[in-house]
Amino acid sequence: MIKVGIIGISGYSGFTAFELLLKHPGVRVTYISANNTTGAAEEIWPKLKGHTNLVCNKFDAQKAIEKCDVFILAVPHTVAMDLAPQLLSKPAKGGSLAVRQAGASGGKKVIDLSADYRLESAASFTKWYGTEHKDKTNLKNAVYGLPELYREKIKKANLVANPGCYPTAAILALAPLVSTKTDLIQSIIIDAKSGVSGAGRKVALGFMFSEVNENFKAYKVLNHQHTPEINQYLSKIAGNNVEVTFVPHLLPINRGIQETIYVQFKEKIKAENIHTIYKKFYKTEPFVRILPLGKQPEIKDVAYTNYCDIGVAANKNLAVITCTIDNLLKGASGQAVQNLNLMCNFKETEGLV
Amino acid sequence: MIKVGIIGISGYSGFTAFELLLKHPGVRVTYISANNTTGAAEEIWPKLKGHTNLVCNKFDAQKAIEKCDVFILAVPHTVAMDLAPQLLSKPAKGGSLAVRQAGASGGKKVIDLSADYRLESAASFTKWYGTEHKDKTNLKNAVYGLPELYREKIKKANLVANPGCYPTAAILALAPLVSTKTDLIQSIIIDAKSGVSGAGRKVALGFMFSEVNENFKAYKVLNHQHTPEINQYLSKIAGNNVEVTFVPHLLPINRGIQETIYVQFKEKIKAENIHTIYKKFYKTEPFVRILPLGKQPEIKDVAYTNYCDIGVAANKNLAVITCTIDNLLKGASGQAVQNLNLMCNFKETEGLV
Amino acid sequence: MIKVGIIGISGYSGFTAFELLLKHPGVRVTYISANNTTGAAEEIWPKLKGHTNLVCNKFDAQKAIEKCDVFILAVPHTVAMDLAPQLLSKPAKGGSLAVRQAGASGGKKVIDLSADYRLESAASFTKWYGTEHKDKTNLKNAVYGLPELYREKIKKANLVANPGCYPTAAILALAPLVSTKTDLIQSIIIDAKSGVSGAGRKVALGFMFSEVNENFKAYKVLNHQHTPEINQYLSKIAGNNVEVTFVPHLLPINRGIQETIYVQFKEKIKAENIHTIYKKFYKTEPFVRILPLGKQPEIKDVAYTNYCDIGVAANKNLAVITCTIDNLLKGASGQAVQNLNLMCNFKETEGLV
């Protein structure tokens, strides 16, 4: 049994990771913490009543290290880069036997759900997140936790930067085109819509029921912090500089992201060809489903699952790719468990289907 | 034109009163204030863009008094009893000519949407609202602003205590029975459900979209502060002590209250007779609609209106009364305008239909 | 592996049973059918893409019997009583080896999610469902599938009448009081609220999004067909005639039932005592959770689970019991799987936690 600690249990992604791991046959959650909310886990989250006796305390690095092999950091941006070095730097004592037997590289392992280790450039981090990066050492070694693209690296990583929810959908939806047709692409526009849990559980007027319900709006137009994350990884995949237009919107639903992506080509394309590229690219992937031509994915079919569903359409020079994920699962904690499975040599779908 | 000031424009009921009065042909809104949110009204509430040039400042009693004949207080409980005496005690200078011409009694007039002047007993106020009552003088003279029951008193009142949202529905739904059959009633149970705007615009975890949406729960079971308000006025109507059981629930909708009320009688009753009592009781009321026997009111038919819809059913010793209102209109600001119309000698439905 | 057939896969409860059983480690779904919707299951329900290769056809009793040990009937009321006799009457050929090895009694087994076998009296069935009962033979032997009350009978049953969604919550919420304090109870009022999936997937104006969203209403007041089901089983538990008042309401959410139940006693009661009775009554139950005194259950904590959460409050002569379930799980297909587990000698919680 791998012993896992979850830091930041009071938010939605920490809770969702906790809920998943309580059912994971190869994992025991041995430590949970949160900044402001302490007490029995089943009192903090009545949904878990009967499933756990764990007690949530304020974070204590020493205790956490003693009790766990792997950590999931579900803390706000800029906090993770304080915690990760504490957890990773300790003398590994070889890590737990279980982790080594699982074939992993030994030492503590961290999966960070925040944005702190996603951008390779500390300067870019400062620009978009408004503060200096404090852990440039680990930043260099962090692996981007998108298994469909970085599976082998994730298996050997000690620090995984779990992708943002919008980037997960955008990169999965664009990778097949960007990797095979980069020279023919003229522009990419991502019109993204997210359910409210994507904003986390922070208490703010803009996420109150009466403000969001029966409402819809674009926000942070051309200015969202997930833009550089999308650009960075699409550029790597393309092998040259890719810059997307990204406009997010707030959907009056609890969970789910839908993105409609407009890819303009320099020449005419055919929907059938595009569709074939996608089918081939994701042929063996357990969590990416390409819909039949003519069908568009719906959020309800991926909600409460780790799937990413993709639909393809095209006309003249334009491909329209539609994509859906559950922002708390494939867009956050489900993907974290998928990464944990890879890092600890479990079956990749364990605890997720 | 009656000059009206609205104190507390940043909450839903203050905003709703503002929106109604901007369209009221006999009223000019001449003063608005809020505690934390200041600036141009159309920036605070983009919905009003193009409808007003007013600027919202922190409350200033002197300015308010200079500019207004009538005040609507849309401030939190326990704040109103600080403000009302300031507004009422000033030398009336006879009140504005317009108010006098409108046939009103002269002097400044206050309609308070908070709970501060609803309970006649200062001790009861302290018990339910957790603080001493600071304005016992005006408390004595305040008139309960339920026009269907206290129309004549409201016309002459200087201080009107606008009813709570739950009590408005409960008292209107029960008045016909309690006033005519009090000796035969054995028990009254009110199962009440309210949309989220009923909680005001305060920012709290429990009213966040992700906590309320796709959810439903009872809260403050047998312990809600509207219980004594309901009991006090039903007792007056009955002419003896009435104590109801009251259980509120939180509905995942923006606006609207539905109450299902169970009245147990000491003897058998007939639905037709009950129905007749209701039809008669509210025969001339412009804002109370009794549905045909066999029909139940729906929130959607009263949302964005000042109506109270009532349905009647019965079996053996039990009458089941169902009732719907819009909590922000008949349950708050619509009723405030109805009261203002009475106090200023306008047509009672002016600005409301 | 137990081979299970699901009849009526195009509705929500059939789909939910299918989804649960695809993950059940001891079960293989070997047959699915529907009346109007045929074709590959993953086309009918894109959510299942990648999980099944089954094809849905019109019901064919012969094929179904050949392929399955156990049937889940998720068909409309009055249809099940046509199908069940066909499935049960065939020479059992001893049933499948697996079923026998699982310790079950041999022969085909049927779990019926419709109302057809819930009411013991054929006359009562006719009164509430508007048609003659066509299968009085099996009606006599059907076992009511509420495991918390009839666990041992269910284990041996060939035909289980899966309880209605409202009755499941109502009976679980009332059994502790009715079984221990029946002589002291004066009246019972059940104010019930259900999410829209409780109405099934039938296409009707009243369940269209624009009619239900931002709306709430009581319906079938004092006249809902679940009333006799509740009365029948509470009377059995009480050992004498119990008649409840039952008023259902339509909640603008997808899933979940909440009931607030008012039990009037002939004498004063104490919340602590009532709470103790509930804790004791459900002490060993895996799917019933009694909340701490002062807490009320919320639908979000049981949604997508098989739990029934119960809260207790009391004042003077009145107990207020609040109860939540997921109508598609504990209120339908989850409970069906719980029954299947009992009938096939699996662990009762298999596939459900």
Next chain:
Amino acid sequence: MIKVGIIGISGYSGFTAFELLLKHPGVRVTYISANNTTGAAEEIWPKLKGHTNLVCNKFDAQKAIEKCDVFILAVPHTVAMDLAPQLLSKPAKGGSLAVRQAGASGGKKVIDLSADYRLESAASFTKWYGTEHKDKTNLKNAVYGLPELYREKIKKANLVANPGCYPTAAILALAPLVSTKTDLIQSIIIDAKSGVSGAGRKVALGFMFSEVNENFKAYKVLNHQHTPEINQYLSKIAGNNVEVTFVPHLLPINRGIQETIYVQFKEKIKAENIHTIYKKFYKTEPFVRILPLGKQPEIKDVAYTNYCDIGVAANKNLAVITCTIDNLLKGASGQAVQNLNLMCNFKETEGLV
């Protein structure tokens, strides 16, 4: 008083027109009809109880013509072109005195909310609506009812083709750019999202609450029938051929459309300049509001109003225009009343603010 008939009162747009006109000071609704739903209007629409004594019958052209000066057709596509000629061809008898006094041109007038008279080309109509156009005579003379662009023509029109909901938002959002910068525009992509009432009140699985709620999807991708309508009018405004990419999505809300529109230019542009163009273009329009730079419109600020709110952003060669309307008001019946005001010489905002 202008006498108005509404044909198709059982749908949302017919109902909304009815509700608006009951409050319009210059109008009397004298005739209502519907195809399947007949009876007292207040029984069909309990929300109107107390507001009308009209009775709804099946359409009878003779009666309609006798009773009305102006007709609002709120019938399905392909039905309107059957009815309009009947209503328009009758000897006008000079039209009602009131209409003439109002300065209108005499004769019966028709405002058609369907798509039947929007496309100038009968061939295009056939392509997108699947049937021959039956009234090519009136098709030639119909005026497109977008007052911001065709005000003067509308004033003199006998037959107004009320714009589609998506086109209303799209054309208003694009007219300032297309009319002034057409040579510099490279491509236009419209990502549109509509609340469910946009689909009308037809009963279909895809619009059931449980299918739409907590869901979101693109539909009719690159293939929606509003595309040619948008192209036709933008081309007229531009003075050359404009072809947009149009992708609609279904939002889980009752009312409202939001469109995010991506306009790619051949050269760099500045947000400030774009913003100035919009402010100027709509300077005197009563129902179009240009938000300050940096702000995006929200559906909640236009819901239940006749406004169209527009926000502007830009980066490099790209302008992002966001736009919101209430699909039942500015997108249908509110705009119909605005047109009626123009056609009958009322103040353009009468009954709408």
